[in-house]
Amino acid sequence: MRAEMTEEIKAVARRHLATDGANLSLRAVARDMGMASSAVYRYFASRDDLLTALIIEAYDAVGEAAERAAAAARDAGFADQLVAVGHAVREWALAEPHQWALIYGSPVPGYQAPQDTIGPATRVIFQIAAIVRDAYAAGRIGPQPEISGRYREELAAVAGQFGPDIPPRLVGAAIAAFIQLCGAVSAELFGQLNKSVDEDRRGFLEFQMRGAAAFIGLI
Amino acid sequence: MRAEMTEEIKAVARRHLATDGANLSLRAVARDMGMASSAVYRYFASRDDLLTALIIEAYDAVGEAAERAAAAARDAGFADQLVAVGHAVREWALAEPHQWALIYGSPVPGYQAPQDTIGPATRVIFQIAAIVRDAYAAGRIGPQPEISGRYREELAAVAGQFGPDIPPRLVGAAIAAFIQLCGAVSAELFGQLNKSVDEDRRGFLEFQMRGAAAFIGLI
DNA sequence: CCAAATGCAAGAGCGGTGCTCTCGTTATGG
DNA sequence: CCATAACGAGAGCACCGCTCTTGCATTTGG
Numbered sequence A, B: 001m002r003a004e005m006t007e008e009i010k011a012v013a014r015r016h017l018a019t020d021g022a023n024l025s026l027r028a029v030a031r032d033m034g035m036a037s038s039a040v041y042r043y044f045a046s047r048d049d050l051l052t053a054l055i056i057e058a059y060d061a062v063g064e065a066a067e068r069a070a071a072a073a074r075d076a077g078f079a080d081q082l083v084a085v086g087h088a089v090r091e092w093a094l095a096e097p098h099q100w101a102l103i104y105g106s107p108v109p110g111y112q113a114p115q116d117t118i119g120p121a122t123r124v125i126f127q128i129a130a131i132v133r134d135a136y137a138a139g140r141i142g143p144q145p146e147i148s149g150r151y152r153e154e155l156a157a158v159a160g161q162f163g164p165d166i167p168p169r170l171v172g173a174a175i176a177a178f179i180q181l182c183g184a185v186s187a188e189l190f191g192q193l194n195k196s197v198d199e200d201r202r203g204f205l206e207f208q209m210r211g212a213a214a215f216i217g218l219i
Numbered sequence C: 001c002c003a004a005a006t007g008c009a010a011g012a013g014c015g016g017t018g019c020t021c022t023c024g025t026t027a028t029g030g
Numbered sequence D: 001c002c003a004t005a006a007c008g009a010g011a012g013c014a015c016c017g018c019t020c021t022t023g024c025a026t027t028t029g030g
Helices: A002-019 A024-030 A047-072 A078-095 A099-102 A115-121 A123-137 A150-159 A166-188 A201-216 B002-018 B026-030 B047-072 B078-095 B099-104 B113-121 B124-135 B150-159 B166-190 B200-214
Strands: none
Touching: A002 A024, A002 A047, A002 A099, A024 A047, A047 A115, A047 A123, A078 A099, A078 A123, A078 A166, A078 A201, A078 B078, A099 A166, A099 B200, A115 B200, A123 A166, A150 A166, A166 A201, A166 B026, A166 B166, A166 B200, A201 B166, A201 B200, B002 B026, B002 B099, B026 B099, B047 B078, B047 B099, B047 B113, B047 B124, B047 B150, B078 B099, B078 B124, B078 B166, B078 B200, B099 B150, B124 B150, B150 B166, B166 B200
């Protein structure tokens, strides 16, 4: 029943987050549950702890959305898989803008992300990397110029996480695609696109993802 | 002397922003200036108004950094100009992370950006667009596939702001470069790159900008 | 030259916040 | 059966944004 209680607190907090915005008030959550604010501290040591729980859930939610989209587009081309992931992530973000801001926006002041968050945080980028890896294994990636320098070495070190014998440049391109996706969604949500792209924002996102696919070399 | 006072308040607020973080406290600013918190309201109608002033200054600062970098790289190739702008923006963001978060991070809850901010907000993207426009005028952009659909029409409508007879796809590519830059810098600052790109983050940014230049078609 | 008007700063106060501490109550397990 | 632990409530602390009133200074106008 303790787990039940923490789950209910998280649910109310998520609702508060969706309506009121980022400044989640622990007292307001407690009021909504008809209990004293001090009682919430039996379940979460601090407001930051509650935020951490919500952050992990948000990472998992967007990661699952990306994975489901990729699975649904498995029969399509690899570029289309990437675009599908992009649309899924964007649509999740549009549905839960404050959760998106929580994980991809400016970090909450004084908040230090604990270790628990880095696992769920990698689900989206791993999904993109998986598409790239599968495309590479299927020989569906055109020849690309290699890169050099220190960044190449770093990418080579990371490449092992994604699969054997992945060219470092591909890892860099996968990261670039993820950055492009995050940047595009954040720009749309945070108002950077106002007065610039107002009509076809879905088309805007698709354009970004097609560009990312081209940069990866997906054919 | 009133202008002098508002300037000093902004300076102290900027310092507080740099040290304490995003949750700028009007009372703390007033304490630092040795005056009552209510006195600050003689100069700024609300905390949001003070934030707006800081936001405009931040947009101007990063915009000026981008313009200076572009001017300094005028003799280099167009791709190098783009990369120079990227490095300048990144370095400004590294020096003023909280100001970056203020303008490109999650919007402050309940804060509505007034009209005054949209002018300064466009300086960086305009600088990127200017590079693309000049490169196009100089014939230094390779042939690129056109796009179609509703997003093309929207880009065509925006293209007029940048110059006559600019292909819509080029405008889209310029916006994509800006998105890539913002996404990369935000990812670095907001911790998205931790455990993934830790060594050569400057090389990471350069890789993104080179990719953006390639997508634009700069030769 | 004096009075009126204006600008400024201070203080008190309101409702809100995160968080801590203490104190009853309840339930559980030896 | 009773000790122990978990729990909820309440008071309280220091802080926040913001408003209102008051007093002081300066400046302006007659």
